[in-house]
Structures are given as structure tokens and as C-alpha cells.
Amino acid sequence: MHKKISIIGSGFSSLAASCYLAKAGNHVTIYEKNETIGGRARQLKKEGFTFDIGPTWYWMPDVFELFFADFGKQPSEYYQLIKLNPAYQVYFAKNDSITIEDTLQKICAAFEKEERGSSIKLQKFISKAQSNYNIAIKDLVYRPGVSPFELVTPATLKKINQFFSTISKDVRKEFSNPKLVSILEFPVLFLGAKASNTPSFYSFMNYADFGLGTFHPKNGMYSVILAMKSLAEELGVTIKTNQNIEKIITENKVAKGIIANGKTILSDIILSGADYHHTETLLDQQDRQYSETYWGKKIFAPSSLLFYVGFDKKIKNVEHHTLFFDVDFEAHAKSIYDTPEWPEDPLFYASFPSKTDENAAPDGKEAGIFLIPLAPGLTDIPELREEYFEKIMSRFEKITMQEVKKNIILKESFCVNDFIDQYNSYKGNAYGLANTLLQTAFLRPKLKSKKVKGLYFTGQLSVPGPGVPPSLISGKLVAQLIEKNTIQTR
Numbered sequence: 001m002h003k004k005i006s007i008i009g010s011g012f013s014s015l016a017a018s019c020y021l022a023k024a025g026n027h028v029t030i031y032e033k034n035e036t037i038g039g040r041a042r043q044l045k046k047e048g049f050t051f052d053i054g055p056t057w058y059w060m061p062d063v064f065e066l067f068f069a070d071f072g073k074q075p076s077e078y079y080q081l082i083k084l085n086p087a088y089q090v091y092f093a094k095n096d097s098i099t100i101e102d103t104l105q106k107i108c109a110a111f112e113k114e115e116r117g118s119s120i121k122l123q124k125f126i127s128k129a130q131s132n133y134n135i136a137i138k139d140l141v142y143r144p145g146v147s148p149f150e151l152v153t154p155a156t157l158k159k160i161n162q163f164f165s166t167i168s169k170d171v172r173k174e175f176s177n178p179k180l181v182s183i184l185e186f187p188v189l190f191l192g193a194k195a196s197n198t199p200s201f202y203s204f205m206n207y208a209d210f211g212l213g214t215f216h217p218k219n220g221m222y223s224v225i226l227a228m229k230s231l232a233e234e235l236g237v238t239i240k241t242n243q244n245i246e247k248i249i250t251e252n253k254v255a256k257g258i259i260a261n262g263k264t265i266l267s268d269i270i271l272s273g274a275d276y277h278h279t280e281t282l283l284d285q286q287d288r289q290y291s292e293t294y295w296g297k298k299i300f301a302p303s304s305l306l307f308y309v310g311f312d313k314k315i316k317n318v319e320h321h322t323l324f325f326d327v328d329f330e331a332h333a334k335s336i337y338d339t340p341e342w343p344e345d346p347l348f349y350a351s352f353p354s355k356t357d358e359n360a361a362p363d364g365k366e367a368g369i370f371l372i373p374l375a376p377g378l379t380d381i382p383e384l385r386e387e388y389f390e391k392i393m394s395r396f397e398k399i400t401m402q403e404v405k406k407n408i409i410l411k412e413s414f415c416v417n418d419f420i421d422q423y424n425s426y427k428g429n430a431y432g433l434a435n436t437l438l439q440t441a442f443l444r445p446k447l448k449s450k451k452v453k454g455l456y457f458t459g460q461l462s463v464p465g466p467g468v469p470p471s472l473i474s475g476k477l478v479a480q481l482i483e484k485n486t487i488q489t490r
Helices: 010-025 061-069 106-116 118-138 167-174 178-191 201-213 223-233 276-281 292-297 329-337 382-402 416-423 468-488
Strands: 002-007 027-031 042-048 051-053 079-082 087-091 096-100 215-216 238-239 245-252 255-258 262-264 269-273 305-309 322-326 348-351 364-374 406-414 455-457
Touching: 002 010, 002 201, 002 255, 010 269, 010 455, 010 468, 042 406, 051 305, 051 329, 061 468, 087 178, 087 382, 096 106, 096 245, 106 118, 106 178, 106 201, 118 223, 167 178, 167 201, 167 305, 178 201, 215 416, 223 468, 238 364, 255 269, 276 382, 292 416, 305 416, 329 364, 364 382, 382 406, 455 468
Parallel strands: 002 027, 002 269, 027 238, 087 322, 269 455
Antiparallel strands: 042 051, 079 215, 087 096, 245 255, 255 262, 305 364, 305 406, 322 348, 348 364
């Protein structure tokens, strides 16, 4: 008998799960709190400018291809993908930057220019990272985090030492140039942790970076959300917006439905792609798996201070993705993970989608997204947002050798309070739960509730972890788990 399934939230993981569950013949309805779908991956359109509010990097294209292939589709049927060249640029000071191009051969040449002999070391490092990628993406991440034995395979046993060393140790063992070190440690920021706390095995992110490359979906990452929405609706999924979930109804430890906008909606299965901690607050105390103490001890990925800026001219000396590592990397990381506070001198990232996509800004103008990683839970007031905007824009002008502040015609910001208000995000985190050794696979919050039958979770606080590709995978994993448990109870 097919089930009536209610899904809370409409981010990547929820949309992915809805497709698999509908394909299996279930009656699936998504309930989204906000006016538009997409969760953290929503879009801001204003005065002719278009900004991705959340994710702006399209990595691991094979994961997207696998998702659509599960439904006999291809991404190209829904959106156009552009491979970026260069992938990104990293500034270390005025007139001092390294450009990461679109092939490993070109990247090796850039490394060799900075540090003699580094190209040979890089090829070995990426070869090892590719091996890890093949094991992780083709096998490990598609396991539901139910048992520690999921990590035990002939392939992983050969790499067991990589789970007890770190990315930072591996990189610094081979490379002495601080610029190259920072570039190689950068990709694990997508996993939400410091390189010194991230197991060596996660070097597969370096292969995603240098081996597979960086892409841009035409019209932004939101075009992927719209593609998944189209697919879901083709499969029969109903999507409802402006639906505030007030409670998850249980009876004798069994999920029975939800209350949305004061209305009771009975369901056979509840799946939440919303913030895991918030979802449990929708349950009575006795039905919650994890205490406030549990969440308080977890290492969360950063929050962010984001600015969406429209300029009345084209910006020079930057690429589509540009990183500004002109200050102390370690000091900023410490302010996020060790002693949570606003960083004195923040690193920041800037994205200019209109460099690639003419639809992102009016003719002759530029759309810019600026991001400062922050510790979750910080005090967020307008005065601090303005102070930090001034800090990074002054540095931006100096490093890129141009005046831009006087050319700003549009500016919106998004920070800790907005993550809490719009996504019910725990302490305003932006990326979920960090992928440290003790927060990997079966050690993460479970996809299936241990206390309430028929209640499931998906997304970046669960398995396999933070990031867009892992969110797609999380949706598939939880759908498989639901189907498996449904079959067992028939």
C-alpha cells in the first residue's frame, strides 16, 4: 500500500527525496515555510539583478548527473551548464594572486611557478584524492549511516590511516609555500571544518576542485532548484508554500501528521528536510532524540555574513569566483571554531555571476555576492554588518585597484538573524554540521527517528553531510530507508 508522505521544507534534500518517494508510487506533498521554494538555495531578484541567496559553487557534476539519471533524465534537459575558466582566482595582496584554471595541467603550471617541484607533488596529491573520490562518491556516501560497518570495505581498510590524519598535515608535509597550502586547504571549507580537524580521506574535495572543475548553471544555482521542482511535479509531487509547520503530531510513538498554519494534516510518514534541531522542537519532549546538551557540544559549520550588491559599472580585475586570502587564515579560523567571535580581519569570498551570465545583471552593470564566514550564534546587529561591509570593500578596492563603493546602486545583507528567522537554523549556521572524524557517517544525527515510528530526517545536519551534492545524496538515502522500512512492515 502506498503511503501519504508529508515533507517539511523544500531544499535540495527534500526535493530529491520527494522525487524518489513519488517515483515509488507514494502520495507526496512538500510544505515550505517561505513564499518560494529552495530552502537556503533561494534567489533574490531586484532592480534587474539576480543573486543566488545561498550556494554559488557547482561542484561534483557527476552527482547531479546520477540524480537525474535515476529518473531517466539528464541535467541538460532542464538547465545549461557552463564550465568556468578560470574556475576561480585567489588574492593574497595587491598585484599578488593565483588563478586556478580549468585543467589539472594548467593548475600544475601555476603551482610550479610559485614553488619549484610543486607540480609533481600536486599530481601525486590529486591522484590520491581521485582514488578517495572514487571510493567516497561511488560507494561510501551512498550509505545511510546506520552502522559503523558501513565504513569497513576492502577499499577503506587500505586507507584506514587517512581517517586518523588530517588534510592540513598531508598538505603541509608536501607543500611549504603558504599560498599553495591555503589553496589546497580551501576546498574542505565546503565540509564546514578546519583542515586541521578534517580527516585526510576528505582530500576527495581537492579532486572535485582540480580534477572535475567548477561550473555555473545558466541563471544561477536556483535553476537547479527549478529543475528539481519540475521533475518532482512531473512525478506527481504537490508543493505548497507559505506553510508554517507548528507541530508534528504523534500517537503512541508513531508519527500521525503535522499542523501547518493551524490546520491538521494526517500523514503516514513525516520527512523533515528542515533544520534537524528545529524539527525536534516540533515534537513533545519525550519524543525528541537529542538534547540541547547534545546540540551544544556539536561542531557546527560556519554561519555567514552575505551581501548582495549591484554595481552601476563592470568590475575589473576579478573572476566569476574570487577569494581574498590577504589576511591571516588561521586567525580567522580560530574566531570561527576556537573562540567564537567576530573576526578582526576577515577573509572573504566574492562572486560575480554576471561575468559569466548576462541574465544576472542589466547591461553594463555587475552583480556581486560577498561572503564572510562567521561562527554561528554571534550577535548580529545592523551596525556590525555595516562595519564589516566597509572593512571588506575598502580592502577590495585596494587589492583590485579600483573604486567601487561609489558605484553601488543596490545592497542587501543576510546574516545570523536571517538564517534563524527564515530557515529556523540552529544558532544561525549556514552549512549544517561539520564533517569532523567524530561527526562522520554513523556518528551524525540519524536519518530515521529512534523514538518515533514513521518520522525521518534529511539534509546537511544528517547523513552524509553539508554541501549541495551531499544534500542530493541525503534525499536519496532517506527515500531508500523509507521504502525499505515500508516493505518490512507490509
